[in-house]
Amino acid sequence: xxxxxxxxxxxxxxxxxxxxxxxxxxxxxxxxxxxxxxxxxxxxxxxxxxxxxxxxxxxxxxxxxxxxxxxxxxxxxxxxxxxxxxxxxxxxxxxxxxxxxxxxxxxxxxxxxxxxxxxxxxxxxxxxxxxxxxxxxxxxxxxxxxxxxxxxxxxxxxxxxxxxxxxxxxxxxxxxxxxxxxxxxxxxxxxxxxxxxxxxxxxxxxxxxxxxxxxxxxxxxxxxxxxxxxxxxxxxxxxxxxxxxxxxxxxxxxxxxxxxxxxxxxxxxxxxxxxxxxxxxxxxxxxxxxxxxxxxxxxxxxxxxxxxxxxxxxxxxxxxxxxxxxxxxxxxxxxxxxxxxxxxxxxxxxxxxxxxxxxxxxxxxxxxxxxxxxxxxxxxxxxxxxxxxxxxxxxxxxxxxxxxxxxxxxxxxxxxxxxxxxxxxxx
RNA sequence: GCUGAGGUGGCGGAGUGGACAAUCGCAACAGUCUGUAAAACUGUCGCCCUACCGGGCUACCCAGGUUCGAAUCCUGGCCUCAGCA
Numbered sequence: 285x286x287x288x289x290x291x292x293x294x295x296x297x298x299x300x301x302x303x304x305x306x307x308x309x310x311x312x313x314x315x316x317x318x319x320x321x322x323x324x325x326x327x328x329x330x331x332x333x334x335x336x337x338x339x340x341x342x343x344x345x346x347x348x349x350x351x352x353x354x355x356x357x358x359x360x361x362x363x364x365x366x367x368x369x370x371x372x373x374x375x376x377x378x379x380x381x382x383x384x385x386x387x388x389x390x391x392x393x394x395x396x397x398x399x400x401x402x403x404x405x406x407x408x409x410x411x412x413x414x415x416x417x418x419x420x421x422x423x424x425x426x427x428x429x430x431x432x433x434x435x436x437x438x439x440x441x442x443x444x445x446x447x448x449x450x451x452x453x454x455x456x457x458x459x460x461x462x463x464x465x466x467x468x469x470x471x472x473x474x475x476x477x478x479x480x481x482x483x484x485x486x487x488x489x490x491x492x493x494x495x496x497x498x499x500x501x502x503x504x505x506x507x508x509x510x511x512x513x514x515x516x517x518x519x520x521x522x523x524x525x526x527x528x529x530x531x532x533x534x535x536x537x538x539x540x541x542x543x544x545x546x547x548x549x550x551x552x553x554x555x556x557x558x559x560x561x562x563x564x565x566x567x568x569x570x571x572x573x574x575x576x577x578x579x580x581x582x583x584x585x586x587x588x589x590x591x592x593x594x595x596x597x598x599x600x601x602x603x604x605x606x607x608x609x610x611x612x613x614x615x616x617x618x619x620x621x622x623x624x625x626x627x628x629x630x631x632x633x634x635x636x637x638x639x640x641x642x643x644x645x646x647x648x649x650x651x652x653x654x655x656x657x658x659x660x661x662x663x664x665x666x667x668x669x670x671x672x673x674x675x676x677x678x679x680x681x682x683x684x685x686x687x688x689x690x691x692x693x694x695x696x697x698x699x700x701x702x703x704x705x706x707x708x709x710x711x
Numbered sequence: 712g713c714u715g716a717g718g719u720g721g722c723g724g725a726g727u728g729g730a731c732a733a734u735c736g737c738a739a740c741a742g743u744c745u746g747u748a749a750a751a752c753u754g755u756c757g758c759c760c761u762a763c764c765g766g767g768c769u770a771c772c773c774a775g776g777u778u779c780g781a782a783u784c785c786u787g788g789c790c791u792c793a794g795c796a
Contacts, residue, residue, distance in 0.1 A: 676750050
Protein backbone atom coordinates (compact mmCIF):
# COMPACT_ATOMS: atom_id res chain seq x y z
CA UNK A 285 0.00 0.00 0.00
CA UNK A 286 1.21 3.43 -0.90
CA UNK A 287 2.15 5.74 1.86
CA UNK A 288 -0.16 8.70 1.65
CA UNK A 289 1.65 11.97 1.54
CA UNK A 290 -0.20 15.12 2.37
CA UNK A 291 0.43 18.34 0.65
CA UNK A 292 3.39 20.35 1.78
CA UNK A 293 5.99 22.86 0.80
CA UNK A 294 9.40 23.70 2.07
CA UNK A 295 11.96 26.23 0.99
CA UNK A 296 15.40 24.72 0.69
CA UNK A 297 17.49 27.62 -0.45
CA UNK A 298 17.12 31.31 -1.03
CA UNK A 299 18.98 33.61 -3.31
CA UNK A 300 20.62 36.42 -1.36
CA UNK A 301 20.34 39.06 -4.06
CA UNK A 302 16.80 38.42 -5.21
CA UNK A 303 13.62 36.94 -3.81
CA UNK A 304 14.21 33.70 -5.68
CA UNK A 305 13.94 30.47 -3.77
CA UNK A 306 14.41 26.79 -4.35
CA UNK A 307 11.92 24.47 -2.76
CA UNK A 308 9.90 21.31 -2.88
CA UNK A 309 6.18 20.88 -3.14
CA UNK A 310 5.04 17.53 -1.79
CA UNK A 311 1.91 16.03 -3.25
CA UNK A 312 0.35 12.58 -3.08
CA UNK A 313 1.63 12.00 -6.59
CA UNK A 314 5.16 13.11 -6.12
CA UNK A 315 7.49 15.94 -5.35
CA UNK A 316 7.91 19.05 -7.44
CA UNK A 317 11.26 20.78 -7.36
CA UNK A 318 10.70 24.50 -7.59
CA UNK A 319 10.89 26.87 -9.25
CA UNK A 320 9.20 24.81 -11.92
CA UNK A 321 7.59 25.37 -15.25
CA UNK A 322 4.22 23.70 -15.73
CA UNK A 323 3.17 22.81 -19.27
CA UNK A 324 -0.49 23.22 -20.07
CA UNK A 325 -2.57 20.23 -21.09
CA UNK A 326 -5.91 21.98 -21.24
CA UNK A 327 -8.05 19.08 -22.35
CA UNK A 328 -6.18 16.39 -20.50
CA UNK A 329 -3.25 16.22 -22.87
CA UNK A 330 -0.23 18.30 -23.64
CA UNK A 331 -1.05 18.49 -27.30
CA UNK A 332 0.66 15.74 -29.27
CA UNK A 333 2.66 14.15 -26.46
CA UNK A 334 2.31 11.00 -24.37
CA UNK A 335 2.67 11.27 -20.60
CA UNK A 336 5.94 9.42 -20.86
CA UNK A 337 7.30 11.97 -23.31
CA UNK A 338 6.08 14.81 -21.13
CA UNK A 339 7.97 13.33 -18.22
CA UNK A 340 11.08 12.72 -20.29
CA UNK A 341 11.07 16.40 -21.13
CA UNK A 342 11.56 17.05 -17.43
CA UNK A 343 7.98 17.92 -16.54
CA UNK A 344 7.02 17.56 -12.90
CA UNK A 345 3.55 19.04 -12.77
CA UNK A 346 0.76 18.83 -15.33
CA UNK A 347 -1.79 21.60 -15.80
CA UNK A 348 -5.34 20.65 -16.82
CA UNK A 349 -8.40 22.80 -17.24
CA UNK A 350 -11.59 22.12 -15.32
CA UNK A 351 -13.84 23.89 -17.79
CA UNK A 352 -12.61 21.88 -20.75
CA UNK A 353 -12.60 18.46 -19.13
CA UNK A 354 -15.96 19.21 -17.57
CA UNK A 355 -17.36 19.76 -21.07
CA UNK A 356 -15.49 16.91 -22.67
CA UNK A 357 -15.35 14.10 -21.86
CA UNK A 358 -17.52 15.17 -18.91
CA UNK A 359 -17.00 14.56 -15.25
CA UNK A 360 -19.03 11.35 -15.22
CA UNK A 361 -16.49 9.70 -17.45
CA UNK A 362 -13.56 10.88 -15.41
CA UNK A 363 -15.30 9.79 -12.24
CA UNK A 364 -15.51 6.26 -13.58
CA UNK A 365 -11.76 6.23 -13.84
CA UNK A 366 -11.36 7.61 -10.36
CA UNK A 367 -9.89 10.85 -11.60
CA UNK A 368 -7.69 12.44 -14.19
CA UNK A 369 -4.55 10.55 -13.19
CA UNK A 370 -6.01 7.22 -14.18
CA UNK A 371 -7.94 8.62 -17.10
CA UNK A 372 -4.91 10.31 -18.62
CA UNK A 373 -2.32 7.79 -17.62
CA UNK A 374 -0.25 10.40 -15.83
CA UNK A 375 0.75 9.39 -12.34
CA UNK A 376 2.58 12.58 -11.45
CA UNK A 377 1.15 15.67 -9.82
CA UNK A 378 -1.66 17.55 -11.55
CA UNK A 379 -2.85 21.09 -11.03
CA UNK A 380 -6.25 22.10 -12.36
CA UNK A 381 -7.42 25.52 -13.35
CA UNK A 382 -10.85 26.41 -12.06
CA UNK A 383 -12.35 27.78 -15.23
CA UNK A 384 -11.65 31.31 -14.10
CA UNK A 385 -9.55 32.03 -17.12
CA UNK A 386 -12.44 31.16 -19.39
CA UNK A 387 -14.36 33.97 -17.74
CA UNK A 388 -11.77 36.11 -19.41
CA UNK A 389 -11.12 34.32 -22.67
CA UNK A 390 -14.63 33.23 -23.58
CA UNK A 391 -15.99 36.53 -22.37
CA UNK A 392 -13.98 38.61 -24.75
CA UNK A 393 -16.69 39.32 -27.27
CA UNK A 394 -18.56 42.35 -26.08
CA UNK A 395 -21.91 41.73 -27.69
CA UNK A 396 -23.15 39.41 -25.01
CA UNK A 397 -23.41 42.46 -22.85
CA UNK A 398 -27.19 42.56 -22.90
CA UNK A 399 -26.94 41.39 -19.34
CA UNK A 400 -25.30 43.53 -16.72
CA UNK A 401 -21.78 42.55 -17.29
CA UNK A 402 -19.43 45.00 -15.76
CA UNK A 403 -16.42 42.86 -16.45
CA UNK A 404 -16.59 43.38 -20.11
CA UNK A 405 -15.34 46.78 -20.91
CA UNK A 406 -16.33 47.26 -24.55
CA UNK A 407 -13.39 49.57 -25.11
CA UNK A 408 -10.99 46.77 -24.39
CA UNK A 409 -12.55 44.41 -26.84
CA UNK A 410 -10.84 45.87 -29.85
CA UNK A 411 -7.52 44.63 -28.59
CA UNK A 412 -8.78 41.10 -28.42
CA UNK A 413 -6.19 38.40 -28.53
CA UNK A 414 -8.65 36.40 -30.51
CA UNK A 415 -8.48 38.81 -33.37
CA UNK A 416 -8.82 35.89 -35.70
CA UNK A 417 -12.37 35.51 -34.61
CA UNK A 418 -13.28 39.02 -35.53
CA UNK A 419 -13.91 38.11 -39.11
CA UNK A 420 -16.92 36.05 -39.96
CA UNK A 421 -15.37 34.35 -42.90
CA UNK A 422 -12.92 31.53 -42.62
CA UNK A 423 -14.24 30.29 -39.32
CA UNK A 424 -14.53 26.59 -39.28
CA UNK A 425 -17.98 25.69 -38.06
CA UNK A 426 -16.94 22.56 -36.26
CA UNK A 427 -14.52 24.53 -34.17
CA UNK A 428 -16.09 27.86 -33.48
CA UNK A 429 -19.86 27.66 -33.43
CA UNK A 430 -21.72 29.50 -36.09
CA UNK A 431 -20.39 32.89 -37.02
CA UNK A 432 -23.07 35.16 -35.57
CA UNK A 433 -22.95 33.38 -32.25
CA UNK A 434 -19.22 33.38 -31.99
CA UNK A 435 -19.15 37.12 -32.03
CA UNK A 436 -21.18 37.34 -28.90
CA UNK A 437 -19.67 36.73 -25.52
CA UNK A 438 -19.96 33.19 -24.31
CA UNK A 439 -19.98 34.21 -20.68
CA UNK A 440 -22.32 36.04 -18.37
CA UNK A 441 -21.05 36.82 -14.92
CA UNK A 442 -23.07 37.43 -11.82
CA UNK A 443 -22.20 37.35 -8.18
CA UNK A 444 -23.48 33.84 -7.96
CA UNK A 445 -21.13 32.57 -10.66
CA UNK A 446 -20.47 32.52 -14.35
CA UNK A 447 -22.71 31.18 -17.04
CA UNK A 448 -20.74 29.72 -19.89
CA UNK A 449 -21.99 28.78 -23.27
CA UNK A 450 -20.02 25.81 -24.43
CA UNK A 451 -17.69 26.73 -27.23
CA UNK A 452 -18.41 23.28 -28.64
CA UNK A 453 -22.17 23.23 -28.90
CA UNK A 454 -23.52 26.38 -27.34
CA UNK A 455 -25.14 24.61 -24.39
CA UNK A 456 -25.30 26.58 -21.18
CA UNK A 457 -23.33 25.70 -18.09
CA UNK A 458 -23.24 27.52 -14.80
CA UNK A 459 -20.02 27.58 -12.80
CA UNK A 460 -19.95 28.71 -9.21
CA UNK A 461 -17.09 28.67 -6.73
CA UNK A 462 -18.75 25.71 -5.03
CA UNK A 463 -19.13 23.79 -8.24
CA UNK A 464 -15.56 24.50 -9.26
CA UNK A 465 -14.47 22.89 -6.00
CA UNK A 466 -16.71 19.89 -6.48
CA UNK A 467 -15.56 19.42 -10.06
CA UNK A 468 -11.90 19.58 -9.19
CA UNK A 469 -12.36 16.96 -6.50
CA UNK A 470 -13.86 14.73 -9.15
CA UNK A 471 -10.90 15.44 -11.39
CA UNK A 472 -8.72 14.46 -8.49
CA UNK A 473 -5.94 16.90 -9.21
CA UNK A 474 -3.32 17.42 -6.55
CA UNK A 475 -3.67 21.16 -6.62
CA UNK A 476 -6.95 22.98 -7.19
CA UNK A 477 -7.40 26.64 -7.91
CA UNK A 478 -10.26 28.69 -6.52
CA UNK A 479 -12.72 29.99 -9.08
CA UNK A 480 -11.84 33.58 -9.82
CA UNK A 481 -12.93 36.43 -12.02
CA UNK A 482 -10.10 37.01 -14.45
CA UNK A 483 -10.49 40.44 -15.97
CA UNK A 484 -9.24 41.77 -19.27
CA UNK A 485 -6.62 44.47 -19.55
CA UNK A 486 -7.74 48.05 -19.70
CA UNK A 487 -10.32 47.87 -16.95
CA UNK A 488 -11.00 50.99 -14.93
CA UNK A 489 -10.05 50.99 -11.28
CA UNK A 490 -13.69 50.98 -10.33
CA UNK A 491 -14.49 47.93 -12.40
CA UNK A 492 -11.33 46.20 -11.31
CA UNK A 493 -12.37 46.67 -7.70
CA UNK A 494 -15.82 45.28 -8.30
CA UNK A 495 -14.29 42.26 -9.95
CA UNK A 496 -11.63 41.80 -7.30
CA UNK A 497 -14.18 41.97 -4.51
CA UNK A 498 -16.13 39.31 -6.30
CA UNK A 499 -13.05 37.13 -6.59
CA UNK A 500 -12.57 37.57 -2.86
CA UNK A 501 -16.11 36.58 -2.05
CA UNK A 502 -15.71 33.62 -4.36
CA UNK A 503 -12.46 32.72 -2.59
CA UNK A 504 -14.21 32.55 0.75
CA UNK A 505 -17.01 30.47 -0.72
CA UNK A 506 -14.50 28.18 -2.40
CA UNK A 507 -12.77 27.60 0.87
CA UNK A 508 -15.84 26.67 2.85
CA UNK A 509 -17.17 24.47 0.08
CA UNK A 510 -13.81 22.84 -0.20
CA UNK A 511 -13.58 22.21 3.54
CA UNK A 512 -16.70 20.07 3.45
CA UNK A 513 -15.65 18.05 0.47
CA UNK A 514 -12.17 17.63 1.87
CA UNK A 515 -13.51 16.25 5.10
CA UNK A 516 -15.76 13.77 3.36
CA UNK A 517 -12.95 12.56 1.18
CA UNK A 518 -10.56 12.28 4.09
CA UNK A 519 -13.02 9.94 5.78
CA UNK A 520 -13.03 7.84 2.64
CA UNK A 521 -9.25 7.71 2.75
CA UNK A 522 -8.78 9.68 -0.43
CA UNK A 523 -5.54 11.52 -0.95
CA UNK A 524 -5.26 15.13 0.06
CA UNK A 525 -5.99 17.68 -2.61
CA UNK A 526 -4.63 21.15 -2.10
CA UNK A 527 -6.34 24.44 -2.88
CA UNK A 528 -4.72 27.68 -4.02
CA UNK A 529 -6.46 31.00 -3.69
CA UNK A 530 -6.20 33.45 -6.54
CA UNK A 531 -5.00 37.03 -6.27
CA UNK A 532 -6.56 39.53 -8.67
CA UNK A 533 -6.70 43.33 -8.85
CA UNK A 534 -5.72 44.11 -12.41
CA UNK A 535 -2.80 46.55 -12.70
CA UNK A 536 -3.72 48.69 -9.71
CA UNK A 537 -1.27 48.75 -6.85
CA UNK A 538 -3.77 49.30 -4.07
CA UNK A 539 -6.04 46.54 -5.36
CA UNK A 540 -3.24 44.07 -5.89
CA UNK A 541 -1.91 44.66 -2.39
CA UNK A 542 -5.33 44.42 -0.89
CA UNK A 543 -5.94 41.21 -2.77
CA UNK A 544 -2.60 39.74 -1.76
CA UNK A 545 -3.31 40.48 1.88
CA UNK A 546 -6.84 39.21 1.75
CA UNK A 547 -6.05 35.94 0.02
CA UNK A 548 -3.11 35.43 2.37
CA UNK A 549 -5.33 35.61 5.43
CA UNK A 550 -7.45 32.72 4.18
CA UNK A 551 -6.61 29.11 4.80
CA UNK A 552 -5.37 28.20 1.35
CA UNK A 553 -2.57 25.73 0.76
CA UNK A 554 -0.92 28.01 -1.74
CA UNK A 555 -1.38 31.24 -3.59
CA UNK A 556 -1.99 31.73 -7.27
CA UNK A 557 -1.57 35.08 -8.92
CA UNK A 558 -3.97 35.56 -11.78
CA UNK A 559 -5.10 38.29 -14.10
CA UNK A 560 -1.65 38.79 -15.61
CA UNK A 561 -0.51 38.26 -19.17
CA UNK A 562 -3.87 39.45 -20.37
CA UNK A 563 -2.55 42.27 -22.51
CA UNK A 564 -0.61 44.45 -20.09
CA UNK A 565 3.02 45.36 -20.66
CA UNK A 566 5.82 43.33 -19.16
CA UNK A 567 6.61 46.23 -16.87
CA UNK A 568 3.07 46.27 -15.57
CA UNK A 569 3.16 42.54 -14.98
CA UNK A 570 6.42 42.73 -13.09
CA UNK A 571 5.02 45.59 -11.02
CA UNK A 572 2.18 43.35 -9.98
CA UNK A 573 4.65 40.76 -8.73
CA UNK A 574 6.64 43.41 -6.91
CA UNK A 575 3.52 44.52 -5.10
CA UNK A 576 2.01 41.14 -4.39
CA UNK A 577 4.76 38.68 -3.55
CA UNK A 578 6.20 40.49 -0.50
CA UNK A 579 2.77 40.30 1.09
CA UNK A 580 2.40 36.55 0.62
CA UNK A 581 3.20 34.06 3.38
CA UNK A 582 6.69 32.64 2.79
CA UNK A 583 5.69 29.16 3.80
CA UNK A 584 3.11 28.72 1.06
CA UNK A 585 3.91 27.87 -2.54
CA UNK A 586 3.10 30.52 -5.11
CA UNK A 587 1.91 29.89 -8.61
CA UNK A 588 1.82 32.45 -11.38
CA UNK A 589 -0.99 31.79 -13.78
CA UNK A 590 -0.33 32.03 -17.49
CA UNK A 591 3.25 33.25 -17.66
CA UNK A 592 5.76 33.22 -19.26
CA UNK A 593 8.09 33.86 -22.03
CA UNK A 594 11.78 33.20 -21.52
CA UNK A 595 12.58 36.64 -20.15
CA UNK A 596 9.49 36.55 -17.95
CA UNK A 597 10.81 33.40 -16.31
CA UNK A 598 13.85 35.18 -14.96
CA UNK A 599 11.70 38.04 -13.77
CA UNK A 600 9.16 35.90 -11.99
CA UNK A 601 11.70 33.59 -10.39
CA UNK A 602 13.67 36.54 -9.09
CA UNK A 603 10.47 37.84 -7.54
CA UNK A 604 9.87 34.65 -5.63
CA UNK A 605 7.44 32.63 -7.70
CA UNK A 606 7.62 28.88 -7.30
CA UNK A 607 5.61 27.51 -10.20
CA UNK A 608 4.10 28.97 -13.33
CA UNK A 609 2.21 27.59 -16.28
CA UNK A 610 2.13 28.85 -19.82
CA UNK A 611 0.90 27.69 -23.19
CA UNK A 612 3.67 29.53 -25.00
CA UNK A 613 6.16 26.71 -25.50
CA UNK A 614 3.56 24.25 -26.70
CA UNK A 615 1.57 26.67 -28.79
CA UNK A 616 4.64 28.17 -30.42
CA UNK A 617 5.92 24.69 -31.11
CA UNK A 618 2.86 23.87 -33.16
CA UNK A 619 3.45 26.80 -35.48
CA UNK A 620 7.07 25.86 -35.96
CA UNK A 621 8.54 28.28 -33.51
CA UNK A 622 11.24 26.58 -31.49
CA UNK A 623 13.29 27.89 -28.61
CA UNK A 624 16.97 28.47 -29.00
CA UNK A 625 19.47 29.99 -26.64
CA UNK A 626 20.40 32.84 -28.91
CA UNK A 627 22.31 35.93 -27.99
CA UNK A 628 19.54 37.97 -29.53
CA UNK A 629 16.85 38.79 -27.01
CA UNK A 630 14.35 36.67 -28.84
CA UNK A 631 14.74 33.02 -27.96
CA UNK A 632 12.68 31.79 -30.82
CA UNK A 633 13.46 30.46 -34.25
CA UNK A 634 10.90 29.84 -36.95
CA UNK A 635 11.94 26.49 -38.27
CA UNK A 636 9.51 26.72 -41.18
CA UNK A 637 11.64 29.42 -42.79
CA UNK A 638 13.66 28.61 -45.88
CA UNK A 639 16.89 29.16 -43.99
CA UNK A 640 16.29 25.84 -42.22
CA UNK A 641 15.51 23.87 -45.35
CA UNK A 642 18.99 22.45 -45.71
CA UNK A 643 20.32 23.01 -42.22
CA UNK A 644 21.85 19.76 -41.03
CA UNK A 645 22.25 20.97 -37.45
CA UNK A 646 19.82 20.07 -34.69
CA UNK A 647 17.47 22.78 -33.44
CA UNK A 648 20.02 23.51 -30.79
CA UNK A 649 23.55 22.21 -30.53
CA UNK A 650 24.07 20.41 -27.27
CA UNK A 651 20.36 20.10 -26.47
CA UNK A 652 19.60 16.72 -24.97
CA UNK A 653 15.99 16.49 -26.01
CA UNK A 654 14.80 13.66 -28.18
CA UNK A 655 14.25 15.94 -31.16
CA UNK A 656 17.73 17.40 -31.07
CA UNK A 657 19.37 14.06 -30.40
CA UNK A 658 17.85 12.48 -33.47
CA UNK A 659 16.83 15.06 -36.06
CA UNK A 660 18.06 17.99 -38.06
CA UNK A 661 16.47 21.36 -38.59
CA UNK A 662 16.07 20.43 -42.24
CA UNK A 663 14.05 17.35 -41.38
CA UNK A 664 11.79 19.11 -38.90
CA UNK A 665 11.44 21.99 -41.38
CA UNK A 666 10.31 19.46 -43.94
CA UNK A 667 7.84 17.87 -41.53
CA UNK A 668 6.24 21.26 -40.93
CA UNK A 669 6.07 22.04 -44.62
CA UNK A 670 4.20 18.85 -45.35
CA UNK A 671 2.23 19.05 -42.10
CA UNK A 672 3.38 15.72 -40.78
CA UNK A 673 2.13 15.14 -37.24
CA UNK A 674 5.64 14.34 -36.13
CA UNK A 675 6.54 17.99 -36.68
CA UNK A 676 4.30 19.15 -33.86
CA UNK A 677 5.53 16.42 -31.58
CA UNK A 678 9.21 17.07 -32.07
CA UNK A 679 8.88 20.84 -31.73
CA UNK A 680 6.77 20.45 -28.60
CA UNK A 681 9.24 18.03 -27.09
CA UNK A 682 12.06 20.42 -27.74
CA UNK A 683 10.33 23.48 -26.35
CA UNK A 684 9.20 21.81 -23.16
CA UNK A 685 12.57 20.23 -22.64
CA UNK A 686 14.21 23.58 -23.30
CA UNK A 687 12.28 25.34 -20.56
CA UNK A 688 12.52 22.51 -18.08
CA UNK A 689 16.22 22.35 -18.59
CA UNK A 690 16.45 26.09 -18.11
CA UNK A 691 14.53 25.67 -14.86
CA UNK A 692 17.01 23.10 -13.72
CA UNK A 693 19.83 25.54 -14.37
CA UNK A 694 17.92 28.21 -12.52
CA UNK A 695 17.41 25.99 -9.49
CA UNK A 696 21.08 25.16 -9.41
CA UNK A 697 21.99 28.81 -9.82
CA UNK A 698 19.79 29.82 -6.92
CA UNK A 699 21.50 27.22 -4.74
CA UNK A 700 24.90 28.42 -5.92
CA UNK A 701 24.05 32.04 -5.49
CA UNK A 702 24.72 32.61 -9.15
CA UNK A 703 21.23 33.43 -10.35
CA UNK A 704 22.13 36.93 -11.44
CA UNK A 705 25.07 35.64 -13.44
CA UNK A 706 22.86 33.15 -15.17
CA UNK A 707 20.32 35.86 -15.81
CA UNK A 708 22.98 38.04 -17.40
CA UNK A 709 24.03 35.20 -19.66
CA UNK A 710 20.50 34.91 -20.94
CA UNK A 711 19.23 38.44 -21.00
C1' G B 712 -7.97 12.42 -89.75
C1' C B 713 -13.08 13.16 -87.72
C1' U B 714 -16.24 14.66 -83.50
C1' G B 715 -16.56 17.06 -78.84
C1' A B 716 -14.36 20.03 -74.84
C1' G B 717 -10.80 23.48 -73.70
C1' G B 718 -6.38 26.97 -73.34
C1' U B 719 -6.99 32.72 -67.29
C1' G B 720 -1.81 35.10 -62.53
C1' G B 721 3.46 29.55 -59.23
C1' C B 722 -0.68 25.59 -59.32
C1' G B 723 -6.01 24.41 -59.29
C1' G B 724 -10.11 26.93 -60.82
C1' A B 725 -14.17 31.25 -61.34
C1' G B 726 -15.44 34.97 -64.67
C1' U B 727 -18.16 34.80 -70.59
C1' G B 728 -18.85 42.80 -73.69
C1' G B 729 -17.98 47.85 -69.10
C1' A B 730 -18.37 47.71 -61.58
C1' C B 731 -11.41 43.04 -63.85
C1' A B 732 -5.12 43.67 -62.09
C1' A B 733 -9.30 39.73 -62.52
C1' U B 734 -13.95 35.79 -56.95
C1' C B 735 -12.13 31.57 -54.42
C1' G B 736 -8.83 27.51 -52.84
C1' C B 737 -3.74 25.86 -52.50
C1' A B 738 1.28 27.15 -52.44
C1' A B 739 4.73 31.11 -51.31
C1' C B 740 6.18 35.24 -48.25
C1' A B 741 5.68 38.31 -43.75
C1' G B 742 3.67 38.76 -38.95
C1' U B 743 0.95 37.52 -34.23
C1' C B 744 0.80 34.24 -30.15
C1' U B 745 1.89 34.38 -22.12
C1' G B 746 -4.12 30.23 -16.38
C1' U B 747 -5.12 27.08 -25.19
C1' A B 748 -12.49 28.41 -28.58
C1' A B 749 -5.16 27.70 -31.57
C1' A B 750 -1.53 21.28 -35.91
C1' A B 751 -4.57 28.48 -35.17
C1' C B 752 -5.08 33.32 -36.93
C1' U B 753 -3.83 38.01 -39.64
C1' G B 754 -1.70 40.44 -43.79
C1' U B 755 0.74 40.45 -48.68
C1' C B 756 0.63 37.92 -53.06
C1' G B 757 1.62 40.97 -62.06
C1' C B 758 5.57 45.03 -62.47
C1' C B 759 7.02 50.16 -61.04
C1' C B 760 6.47 54.84 -58.08
C1' U B 761 4.25 56.48 -53.03
C1' A B 762 4.77 57.58 -45.64
C1' C B 763 -0.58 57.63 -46.97
C1' C B 764 -4.76 58.75 -50.40
C1' G B 765 -3.31 57.20 -54.91
C1' G B 766 -0.84 56.97 -59.76
C1' G B 767 1.65 54.61 -64.08
C1' C B 768 2.70 50.23 -67.06
C1' U B 769 1.97 45.24 -68.85
C1' A B 770 -1.64 41.37 -68.70
C1' C B 771 -6.40 36.17 -69.36
C1' C B 772 -2.23 30.81 -75.78
C1' C B 773 -0.58 33.77 -80.57
C1' A B 774 -1.93 37.23 -84.69
C1' G B 775 -5.58 40.13 -86.67
C1' G B 776 -10.63 42.22 -86.35
C1' U B 777 -15.60 44.21 -84.40
C1' U B 778 -16.67 47.93 -80.52
C1' C B 779 -16.55 54.21 -77.17
C1' G B 780 -14.90 49.71 -74.46
C1' A B 781 -12.83 42.65 -75.07
C1' A B 782 -10.33 37.68 -70.49
C1' U B 783 -15.29 37.83 -72.52
C1' C B 784 -17.75 38.60 -79.59
C1' C B 785 -15.62 37.36 -84.88
C1' U B 786 -11.54 35.29 -88.24
C1' G B 787 -7.07 32.60 -88.76
C1' G B 788 -3.15 29.95 -86.36
C1' C B 789 -0.76 27.01 -82.52
C1' C B 790 -1.40 23.66 -78.54
C1' U B 791 -3.98 20.23 -74.87
C1' C B 792 -7.56 16.58 -73.50
C1' A B 793 -11.64 12.90 -74.37
C1' G B 794 -14.27 9.68 -77.79
C1' C B 795 -14.20 7.61 -82.74
C1' A B 796 -11.04 5.87 -86.56
